[in-house]
Amino acid sequence: MLTSKYDCFSCANQNCLIKKHTSSEFIQELLRLKNTIACKKGRQFIMEGAPINGLFFVHTGKAKVLKTGIYGKEQILRFVNDGEIIGHRGFGTREKYSISALAIEDTILCNFSNEVLKEMLQNIPALTYDFMLFYAEELNRSEIKVKTIAHMTVREKVIDALLYINRKFGENHKELLNVQLSRQEIADFAGTTDEQVIRTISSLKKEGLLKAVGKKIGIINVENLKKEISEHNYFLDS
Amino acid sequence: MLTSKYDCFSCANQNCLIKKHTSSEFIQELLRLKNTIACKKGRQFIMEGAPINGLFFVHTGKAKVLKTGIYGKEQILRFVNDGEIIGHRGFGTREKYSISALAIEDTILCNFSNEVLKEMLQNIPALTYDFMLFYAEELNRSEIKVKTIAHMTVREKVIDALLYINRKFGENHKELLNVQLSRQEIADFAGTTDEQVIRTISSLKKEGLLKAVGKKIGIINVENLKKEISEHNYFLDS
DNA sequence: CGCCTATTTGAACCGGGTCAAGCATTGTGG
DNA sequence: CCACAATGCTTGACCCGGTTCAAATAGGCG
Known part of the structure; x- marks a missing residue:
């Protein structure tokens, strides 16, 4: 299975946070536990309010991340391209997804369970640091968006x-x-x-x-x- | 100086991320390098666009974090209370503050320089993890805010x-x-x-x-x- | 007490959301 | 391969919520 079509070593996404750390020997065992999911265009693979089921990376494809209001209005928070993360914040105290995600074209997703992810973060400080930077940048973007929409x-x-x-x-x-x-x-x-x-x-x-x-x-x-x-x-x- | 009025050991902010890790022996030397700043009500201590000068914690007091537009419109992103962080994302690639911060009452600020902060984060994985969770939660809040303002x-x-x-x-x-x-x-x-x-x-x-x-x-x-x-x-x- | 600033209320205006109708495009089944 | 349904795109017209402008009042502070 390690030499699957979608394994991290042959993956082309150089900017993927996991890919960046595949050299760490600790991670290599955990990579075997990765799930690969094929998601057809239009299909929803994360549902706001559902229990958190780990973290997704887009191997190939495109998706949108959004929040839904009761009047049917949707707020798309960001679009996601190859190598990027979806469904973050699936560790911490929170136990439900706070966003939904849908494929906007046929997409291959890599999924790490909560346990595997936690294992990685607790044992590879450099990875945790990268995650921290990632969230910090996302926060920047989101705060710019607040101002954009308001003004x-x-x-x-x-x-x-x-x-x-x-x-x-x-x-x-x-x-x-x-x-x-x-x-x-x-x-x-x-x-x-x-x-x-x-x-x-x-x-x-x-x-x-x-x-x-x-x-x-x-x-x-x-x-x-x-x-x-x-x-x-x-x-x-x- | 370690036994200053504002040193971390006698600080009352149990939820402060630094305070949580004062037991780590590595951190103790670095804590000596903390700057304490008294900021009068109304004074601006972070200026959007200025070079990043580390991270602030509110020891006691209150502040607001905002972005300014050219028409004089301001978007307040959050208010900040005792023990909370301001001026984050002062590491990574970014080298300018992307927000402004003003005291809304007389405030005592703890400041860690970029170097000290980096030193801490690179050597105390548990601290980095806490920072990551902090940003992830902030991101959640910010994304909720996007929807709030939009809908x-x-x-x-x-x-x-x-x-x-x-x-x-x-x-x-x-x-x-x-x-x-x-x-x-x-x-x-x-x-x-x-x-x-x-x-x-x-x-x-x-x-x-x-x-x-x-x-x-x-x-x-x-x-x-x-x-x-x-x-x-x-x-x-x- | 008097100035200055913040708050409050009223009124007018306008950007943008909503509704509706026509058009284009895609897809589907006969 | 065409007819027709379904869906998405486009445009026009209307209307309302909310911003803006203005003026009056209250409160705070030297």
């Missing part, structure tokens, strides 16, 4: 969301969406409605700041878009 | 803010504010305007949910207030 206009929020998506998924430089996100999803991330997202995107296209190839949209010039919101984010890269 | 009405946001303040500063059960917070400050935390805070508080008083003794306000019945927003927060205690 920006809808146009600014949508631009901010598009820039984030571009950073996250826009490796091929001319087409924005490596992911196919619905207007609704962009709205749920930006903190507005799908109509507003559509209006803003329409305007941006007319202004020559965005282009559209079929359903996919692409940012013509990232710097021009950034200008509109730069005043709010001294320390972006969120 | 709640003004009335709900103000109630949520009052409940938070009560949890944070409301030890004496009948009077809410152990702190004297301005309406503006409550608004900057809740994500609205001072006028809306005033209107909401007025309504709540008329409805018998709040009482006012001079400037200070008190929550008559916490449960009744919680009911109005409980539908949004399955996992409150934020």
Whole structure:
């Protein structure tokens, strides 16, 4: 099993926190206990309020992390790409997931149980340190998001969301969406409605700041878009 | 100096992360390197964008942590009470503070430099673990806040803010504010305007949910207030 | 006591959420 | 392969909550 298709040694995600520490001999036994899960597009693999069942890493694929309100409104907190963590904070005192997670395309997930994770963290200080830094950075991002949603206009929020998506998924430089996100999803991330997202995107296209190839949209010039919101984010890269 | 008025051994903050680990012999030398700073009410001791100068703990007093926008709008991210941390994420890659912090009453601060802190974290895994848990919980709170600001009405946001303040500063059960917070400050935390805070508080008083003794306000019945927003927060205690 | 600031209340305005209708696109089954 | 249903996208119009502006009142402090 160690030489499975999805084992950590042959994994391509160099930025994965676990991958970074595979040289530690302590970890090697624990890696055998990893679960690999294939998750179809659209499927929910973490349910807010359900008992915590360890930590997930995205091996390949994409997912969204969100909170749901009673009126059916969703707040997407972040999108997740190859190598990134989902379902964190599954140790500490908390015993229920505080977020939901859904695959937005077919995704391979690596899962470590609570016990295995705890074992790792208690025995590999460098790993714990990396986790600490990870959470600290996530906290930064989240706090920037609080300010974004509280103070920006809808146009600014949508631009901010598009820039984030571009950073996250826009490796091929001319087409924005490596992911196919619905207007609704962009709205749920930006903190507005799908109509507003559509209006803003329409305007941006007319202004020559965005282009559209079929359903996919692409940012013509990232710097021009950034200008509109730069005043709010001294320390972006969120 | 070790037996200073503010040394960690005689400190009353049992929940302070440093205090929890004073038994570690490694830490004892480092504790000598702690700086103690007296900060008058209203004074700013962390400036967003300035180089990071270590980590602060509130020995005694109260402070607010915020981000500032160009239009003079402020977003208060959290209030800080005895024993709590401010100015975190002062290690990692980041080298500038991403938040500002001001004393909201006369405050004694304990400060550890970047070097001392790093030394501690690299040598006391249990401390690093506690820091990791701390950030994970803060992240939870912040993500709840994102949803709160994005989805709640003004009335709900103000109630949520009052409940938070009560949890944070409301030890004496009948009077809410152990702190004297301005309406503006409550608004900057809740994500609205001072006028809306005033209107909401007025309504709540008329409805018998709040009482006012001079400037200070008190929550008559916490449960009744919680009911109005409980539908949004399955996992409150934020 | 008097100035200055914070609080309160009223009124007007407007951004953006909501509703509704039309259009485009995708998918599905006959 | 087409018809048609279902879903998502787009646009326009309306309306309301909440921000903004302004003015009056109360409170705090030298």
